[in-house]
Amino acid sequence: MEKKISISQIKEVALEAYNEVKEQTGGKNADYIPYLANIDSKLFGLSICLMNGQTINIGDTDYRFGIESVSKVHTAILILRQYGAQKVLDMIGADATGLPFNSIIAILLENDHPSTPLVNAGAISACSMVQPVGNPDKKWDAIVQNITELCGSAPQLIDELYKSETATNFNNRSIAWLLKNYNRIYDDPDVALDLYTRQCSLGITAEQLGIAAGTIANNGVNPVTRQSVFDAGLAPKITSMISTVGFYEHSGDWMYTAGIPAKSGVGGGVMAVLPGVMGVSAFAPPLDEAGNSVKAQLAVKFIMNKLGLGVFNGDNVTITE
Numbered sequence: 001m002e003k004k005i006s007i008s009q010i011k012e013v014a015l016e017a018y019n020e021v022k023e024q025t026g027g028k029n030a031d032y033i034p035y036l037a038n039i040d041s042k043l044f045g046l047s048i049c050l051m052n053g054q055t056i057n058i059g060d061t062d063y064r065f066g067i068e069s070v071s072k073v074h075t076a077i078l079i080l081r082q083y084g085a086q087k088v089l090d091m092i093g094a095d096a097t098g099l100p101f102n103s104i105i106a107i108l109l110e111n112d113h114p115s116t117p118l119v120n121a122g123a124i125s126a127c128s129m130v131q132p133v134g135n136p137d138k139k140w141d142a143i144v145q146n147i148t149e150l151c152g153s154a155p156q157l158i159d160e161l162y163k164s165e166t167a168t169n170f171n172n173r174s175i176a177w178l179l180k181n182y183n184r185i186y187d188d189p190d191v192a193l194d195l196y197t198r199q200c201s202l203g204i205t206a207e208q209l210g211i212a213a214g215t216i217a218n219n220g221v222n223p224v225t226r227q228s229v230f231d232a233g234l235a236p237k238i239t240s241m242i243s244t245v246g247f248y249e250h251s252g253d254w255m256y257t258a259g260i261p262a263k264s265g266v267g268g269g270v271m272a273v274l275p276g277v278m279g280v281s282a283f284a285p286p287l288d289e290a291g292n293s294v295k296a297q298l299a300v301k302f303i304m305n306k307l308g309l310g311v312f313n314g315d316n317v318t319i320t321e
């Protein structure tokens, strides 16, 4: 069906979503990374990026928070750019685990591959794949450059978060070396782990994440800078990965109720992609038990349901002035 939505309608619904959700008190900040426990849990921002490059920003959309697992999507895009879709499928996989993001059991159950670049195991594996293999500094530059292109502006390392995470990432260290045991680390395991930890510690704003989501929604062309960041053929690969595992063990419930592929991070960020229509991002630190921001989920879901949008709706959506 043809569906027309005006920009003012989107603005109105976004504001409504923000006001509806802002007083919610559910969830709590991640505390297994000490830095995150101390972030103001009242912060809340909502950002939408339309395909014409217009952004709609409400609340704390210029606060820099830890990107955390949302960065898994960015680096998955980087290895898709460097290796192509088939190699990423062969070397990592694109399956849901149905288990928590840091699951070691998931690796043991699927010892033939780390499932998907969007859980810790696959993300560490992805960091090991980033080219040029064997050159940690250049690999890091490639990771940051890719995120910069997707967002249209640079992220900034939050040094305190990086230190906090490095000092406490024992589970991830086990994952890196277990994957090495299964020949799924394609560079030095400690380098891969450090790159993963560092990318998770990048500070990003909700507006930047909204634009990155918009770039995926716009088939690889950044709607703001108009730069062609990745090949259009990769866009459905990345949105399929996000929809399968973006909210970990809650991904099915999420797709069923919100109808939009979205990826969360324990810093409180969520990045959601409605192909051809818009990128949406929300940020609020308190998380549910799977590590997904409570307010961000409610806000994005509100917008989707109120506007009657969804990837499975079969509508041809046009945004009008």
Ligand SMILES: NC(=O)CC[C@H](N)C(=O)O
Residues within 6 Å of the ligand: 068, 069, 070, 101, 102, 120, 165, 172, 197, 200, 264, 265, 266, 267, 291
């Ligand atoms: N879900 C997340 O955001 C987890 C990211 C965090 N850096 C970790 O590895 O535990």
